[in-house]
Amino acid sequence: MFSELNSILNTSPENCPQGEFTLVSDRKADASFLIHHFLSFYLRAGCKVCFLGLVQSFSHYSAVSQRLGVSLTQAREKGQLVFLEGLKGALGVLLEEEPSPGTHMLGFLRSPRSDLRELFEFVRASSTVLLSLGVRVGAVVDFAHYCRAFVCSKLQGNMVMLIRGEDEEEEECDEEGAEWLLRALTHQCSLALRVQGLPTGYCRDIHGQMEVFWRGHGSSVTGPQTQQKLFQYKVHDKGVSFFARGTSSAVL
Amino acid sequence: MLLDIMQTNEVGGLVIIQDTVDCCGRQLLKGFIHCALKRDEVVHVLGFEVCENEFRGGLDSKFTQGLYFHDGYTDPLGWTECPPLTVHHFTPQDINTCLSQSEQLKTVTLVVDSLSWILRHHSPAIVCQRLQELRRGGALRSVLLLLHSDMHQQGIVGSLCHLATAVILVAPGMSGQHTVAKTTRRTKSGRVTREEECFSVSEDLTITIEAQSSCSGKTLPEPEEYEADPAANLTFNLRLSEVEREAKEKLSLPFVFSQEKKSALLHPRPGAGRILYEPDDNDDFDQEDPDDDLDV
Numbered sequence: 001m002f003s004e005l006n007s008i009l010n011t012s013p014e015n016c017p018q019g020e021f022t023l024v025s026d027r028k029a030d031a032s033f034l035i036h037h038f039l040s041f042y043l044r045a046g047c048k049v050c051f052l053g054l055v056q057s058f059s060h061y062s063a064v065s066q067r068l069g070v071s072l073t074q075a076r077e078k079g080q081l082v083f084l085e086g087l088k089g090a091l092g093v094l095l096e097e098e099p100s101p102g103t104h105m106l107g108f109l110r111s112p113r114s115d116l117r118e119l120f121e122f123v124r125a126s127s128t129v130l131l132s133l134g135v136r137v138g139a140v141v142d143f144a145h146y147c148r149a150f151v152c153s154k155l156q157g158n159m160v161m162l163i164r165g166e167d168e169e170e171e172e173c174d175e176e177g178a179e180w181l182l183r184a185l186t187h188q189c190s191l192a193l194r195v196q197g198l199p200t201g202y203c204r205d206i207h208g209q210m211e212v213f214w215r216g217h218g219s220s221v222t223g224p225q226t227q228q229k230l231f232q233y234k235v236h237d238k239g240v241s242f243f244a245r246g247t248s249s250a251v252l
Numbered sequence: 253m254l255l256d257i258m259q260t261n262e263v264g265g266l267v268i269i270q271d272t273v274d275c276c277g278r279q280l281l282k283g284f285i286h287c288a289l290k291r292d293e294v295v296h297v298l299g300f301e302v303c304e305n306e307f308r309g310g311l312d313s314k315f316t317q318g319l320y321f322h323d324g325y326t327d328p329l330g331w332t333e334c335p336p337l338t339v340h341h342f343t344p345q346d347i348n349t350c351l352s353q354s355e356q357l358k359t360v361t362l363v364v365d366s367l368s369w370i371l372r373h374h375s376p377a378i379v380c381q382r383l384q385e386l387r388r389g390g391a392l393r394s395v396l397l398l399l400h401s402d403m404h405q406q407g408i409v410g411s412l413c414h415l416a417t418a419v420i421l422v423a424p425g426m427s428g429q430h431t432v433a434k435t436t437r438r439t440k441s442g443r444v445t446r447e448e449e450c451f452s453v454s455e456d457l458t459i460t461i462e463a464q465s466s467c468s469g470k471t472l473p474e475p476e477e478y479e480a481d482p483a484a485n486l487t488f489n490l491r492l493s494e495v496e497r498e499a500k501e502k503l504s505l506p507f508v509f510s511q512e513k514k515s516a517l518l519h520p521r522p523g524a525g526r527i528l529y530e531p532d533d534n535d536d537f538d539q540e541d542p543d544d545d546l547d548v
Contacts, residue, residue, distance in 0.1 A: 141372075142328075142329060145328065146327075146329075146331065149303070149325055149326050149327070150326075153303040153305075153306070153325070153326075154326070180403065183273050183400075183402050183403055184400075184403055186273045187273060187276075187301070187368070187400050187403065188301070215276060
């Protein structure tokens with residue numbers, strides 16, 4: 001959990017927002033540090049978390065969270081965290097091994113034209129979903145919508161989703177591309193965090209920039225225009241520092 | 253023009269609000285609904301994108317008895333046992349069943365939030381066809397659609413806009429809270445008017461126009477009528493008279509080498525300058541490289 005990010009988003013573990021759908025996206029950069037932030041944030045806040053890890057294994061997330069001061073193993077034993085190892089399960093499904101419990105919902109990997117219906121059945125079981133999605137499927141939008149309808153609206157929980165953009169921005173409106181998925185999900189979400197590499201290239205002191213969009217969903221009535229802020233960030237060993245553009249400590 | 257469209261609920265009207273990721277059009281949509289409810293009309297909403305509470309949020313509860321929300325949000329694809337409304341219910345019959353929940357005598361407006369959901373699961377031709385059927389069916393006075401235009405191909409958005417009597421494109425304004433609405437309106441006679449307006453939506457969903465941009469109220473000019481002559485007010489002549497042309501042709505230009513001019517230059521005339529060169533002792537004149545002595 002990064003306190004700097006909390007102050008940007010105006011949240012704290014004591015004052016946890018409700019019914020939010022946060023969309024984290026990255027392009028030419030790695031936004032997984034934000035996933036680690038949200039995971040530890042919701043665990044600290046005492047929420048029940050269901051984590052669908054499709055990119056990394058449990059031990060990876062566990063090791064990172066340990067550094068951030070949260071023990072995933074303990075949380076799992078307490079029943080606060082349900083971790084679905086998408087990575088391990090996917091392999092089993094693809095190799096058609098003996099189905100272990102929990103892998104049946106990953107059956108979508110085998111049939112290319114499926115909806116993510118079975119995943120949805122699983123997600124219904126818990127209140128706060130932290131979702132890291134690395135798989136690109138056309139039905140992700142439908143899946144996200146169902147998650148949102150169930151988690152955000154019915155249970156007043158929160159949902160976080162990571163999607164990875166293509167390296168180059170596509171011009172065409174391709175119905176299956178990652179860009180299209182990003183746009184469709186941005187229409188759904190209430191808060192969008194877009195992480196990008198610096199347009200000028202790699203830099204030792206600034207790892208990238210993060211755009212924050214508040215889309216004014218929820219019960220509050222705001223103007224039709226989305227609010228937007230831009231920060232640059234640097235990932236440290238045990239945290240991240242955010243600063244306004246051009247105010248890196250290495251520059252000043 | 254935005255307020256005009258909102259206030260006159262034209263019979264058989266089809267209004268499309270187009271938005272993009274950068275600017276959400278739902279507030280404007282709600283503004284339209286609020287306005288219709290205040291006129292004591294019945295509004296049926298097919299809601300696919302936000303839940304009922306969120307949709308009703310902000311709308312004045314004094315008027316909301318005329319608002320019927322058909323919940324397509326919780327289960328739009330029918331994954332659970334008894335879905336209230338799915339995208340597959342987007343047929344005139346099913347919509348008419350929805351509409352029959354309200355009193356028959358009042359004017360009815362159908363709102364779809366958003367058409368993008370339906371377009372993702374139906375072919376565009378079918379969507380266009382059903383929209384036309386709905387308009388001709390007579391149960392509705394007008395239809396109001398929200399469309400995320402950046403989620404569809406340009407052609408699909410274009411063909412839907414051909415059906416519409418008014419298309420409102422919202423885009424973020426230059427500064428602050430304002431939003432720019434580019435409105436294109438098509439009257440029955442076929443006249444097309446365009447206008448660009450800056451508007452803002454207040455807490456109670458009233459819409460105020462902040463500024464109007466220059467092209468207000470003008471119809472698109474006929475191309476023949478407005479073909480301005482670029483050579484109208486020139487400070488010089490573009491054409492020559494016969495006399496001028498002759499004079500021009502007589503004149504020999506300085507770079508033209510006539511026979512006379514050549515001979516005049518080649519045969520030295522008396523009084524013309526001549527160059528004499530006598531090399532001195534140190535000169536080492538090289539025929540091959542005349543610039544040898546230059547320090548380069």
